[in-house]
Amino acid sequence: MTAATTTSVSLDVRDVHLAFGPNRVLRGVDLSVPRGATACVIGPSGSGKSTLLRTINRLIEPDRGDVLLDGRSVLGDDPDALRQRVGMVFQQFNLFPHMSVLRNVTLALRRLGKLGADEADAVARAQLELVGLAGKANSRPSQLSGGQQQRVAIARALALRPEVMLFDEATSALDPELVKGVLGVMADLSAAGMTMVVVTHEMGFARQVADTVAFMDRGVVLEAGPPEAVFERAGHPRLRRFLDQVL
Amino acid sequence: MDPLSTLWETFFDWDAMREALPEMLTVGLPNTLILAVSAALLGSVLGLLLAVAGISRSRWLRWTARVYTDVFRGLPAAATILLIGVGLAPLGMQVWGPDPYPLGILALSLIAAAYIGEIFRSGIQSVEAAQLEGARALGFSWADAMRLVIIPQGIRRVLPAWVNQLIALIKDSSLVYFLGLVASQRELFRIGQDYAATTGNESALLLAGLCYLALTVPLTHVVNWIDRRLRNGRPATGSTEDDDDTASYAATEGDRR
Numbered sequence: 001m002t003a004a005t006t007t008s009v010s011l012d013v014r015d016v017h018l019a020f021g022p023n024r025v026l027r028g029v030d031l032s033v034p035r036g037a038t039a040c041v042i043g044p045s046g047s048g049k050s051t052l053l054r055t056i057n058r059l060i061e062p063d064r065g066d067v068l069l070d071g072r073s074v075l076g077d078d079p080d081a082l083r084q085r086v087g088m089v090f091q092q093f094n095l096f097p098h099m100s101v102l103r104n105v106t107l108a109l110r111r112l113g114k115l116g117a118d119e120a121d122a123v124a125r126a127q128l129e130l131v132g133l134a135g136k137a138n139s140r141p142s143q144l145s146g147g148q149q150q151r152v153a154i155a156r157a158l159a160l161r162p163e164v165m166l167f168d169e170a171t172s173a174l175d176p177e178l179v180k181g182v183l184g185v186m187a188d189l190s191a192a193g194m195t196m197v198v199v200t201h202e203m204g205f206a207r208q209v210a211d212t213v214a215f216m217d218r219g220v221v222l223e224a225g226p227p228e229a230v231f232e233r234a235g236h237p238r239l240r241r242f243l244d245q246v247l
Numbered sequence: 248m249d250p251l252s253t254l255w256e257t258f259f260d261w262d263a264m265r266e267a268l269p270e271m272l273t274v275g276l277p278n279t280l281i282l283a284v285s286a287a288l289l290g291s292v293l294g295l296l297l298a299v300a301g302i303s304r305s306r307w308l309r310w311t312a313r314v315y316t317d318v319f320r321g322l323p324a325a326a327t328i329l330l331i332g333v334g335l336a337p338l339g340m341q342v343w344g345p346d347p348y349p350l351g352i353l354a355l356s357l358i359a360a361a362y363i364g365e366i367f368r369s370g371i372q373s374v375e376a377a378q379l380e381g382a383r384a385l386g387f388s389w390a391d392a393m394r395l396v397i398i399p400q401g402i403r404r405v406l407p408a409w410v411n412q413l414i415a416l417i418k419d420s421s422l423v424y425f426l427g428l429v430a431s432q433r434e435l436f437r438i439g440q441d442y443a444a445t446t447g448n449e450s451a452l453l454l455a456g457l458c459y460l461a462l463t464v465p466l467t468h469v470v471n472w473i474d475r476r477l478r479n480g481r482p483a484t485g486s487t488e489d490d491d492d493t494a495s496y497a498a499t500e501g502d503r504r
Contacts, residue, residue, distance in 0.1 A: 078386050083383065090377065095381070098477065111387070112385070112386050171261045
């Protein structure tokens with residue numbers, strides 16, 4: 001995996017708050033991901049992990065706080081332009097079922113990247129090749145396995161050459177035997193130097209691949225650090241309880 | 248004379264049908280098609296606009312679409328055709344002269360749009376919110392995400408219901424005769440009716456009915472075929488030898504818990 005690695009940037013989330021009515025989902029989240037590093041966000045369901053990702057690419061606007069790429073706030077930027085810089089992969093893939101795999105990847109390249117048809121096709125096929133699915137270009141998403149669909153979703157996000165990648169429980173909807181291929185692509189991408197924030201329940205992946213692991217509960221990061229520190233020397237009692245349950 | 252013979256002679260007089268057939272095919276069929284196709288196109292475009300207005304974030308657009316739909320769905324088609332055709336006749340006279348067709352097409356389109364708008368709206372709203380989120384996450388604006396991703400999926404989901412409306416439109420095109428048509432403007436039903444009136448035999452009306460069936464039945468099957476094709480896509484042409492889902496992840500092998 002060598003795509004889109006040279007343009008990755010650092011990501012800083014500072015004191016981000018978000019409430020849906022009386023429900024305070026994020027209560028001052030801080031997270032720093034240096035250029036080319038991978039941060040895995042772990043925590044129980046409902047702790048605000050997925051919402052945090054959506055505030056980073058502004059699918060949801062935070063109420064307060066800041067998001068910085070390479071040290072510059074992006075909250076004043078055009079959110080559509082920001083999302084082309086920050087790729088996102090979802091738990092349910094969110095591929096467009098009425099389009100072929102190839103067109104799923106070329107759509108944004110042509111409409112947003114303003115590439116011609118041939119150039120977009122070439123870029124898309126190269127990305128599909130990287131995730132091992134070049135031969136599926138003409139298939140519909142429904143003709144692929146869940147793991148293959150998720151790899152197409154990764155290729156689609158990478159085709160726009162993002163500077164940061166967000167993964168929202170990318171393997172949670174997959175059958176266990178399909179998880180490994182997707183995690184492999186993500187691990188390769190991390191090794192190639194992409195700045196990544198990965199919300200995951202795959203503790204093995206977090207331990208092996210992450211530079212930083214952040215534990216979230218009730219809308220705040222309770223503890224963050226290198227994987228060995230978080231997994232082997234957990235300080236916060238809530239984190240220790242969580243790890244006791246999932247490991 | 249027994250009832251069966253009467254029925255047979257009244258509706259199955261082959262000579263009467265043969266006499267009406269040429270005019271039915273050269274005048275009635277083209278006129279019915281002109282009315283129905285024009286109204287279908289205009290009604291579908293207006294219906295799509297209504298559907299988008301109906302799910303708009305603007306309360307005023309939603310309210311306008313709601314009122315329009317309630318009014319044009321609630322009025323009898325004949326009443327709407329008369330209201331538009333007679334009410335706007337002075338204006339039509341100034342713009343394109345005495346031809347009643349444009350107003351007939353307009354009236355049919357406005358009626359169809361109310362129904363088609365609701366059909367399209369239900370289809371669009373049935374598309375999962377995650378599809379919009381997926382498109383927005385790529386950097387598409389709301390409008391582009393709707394245009395490229397959501398609306399095409401929504402419309403594909405309601406193709407059969409849309410065809411129902413087109414069939415209703417083909418049949419409703421016969422109501423345009425209320426507006427007064429010259430001989431060359433008569434559609435299928437009107438020609439059948441005229442032959443029935445002059446000959447006292449209803450066979451030409453049955454022939455007109457068969458012509459409507461010849462239009463509507465194939466239309467249903469063609470769109471059903473398109474519907475199946477869109478749902479299933481073309482057969483996969485890619486090789487099946489791509490790697491499986493277990494490739495390349497050596498780093499965490501055996502370490503997942």
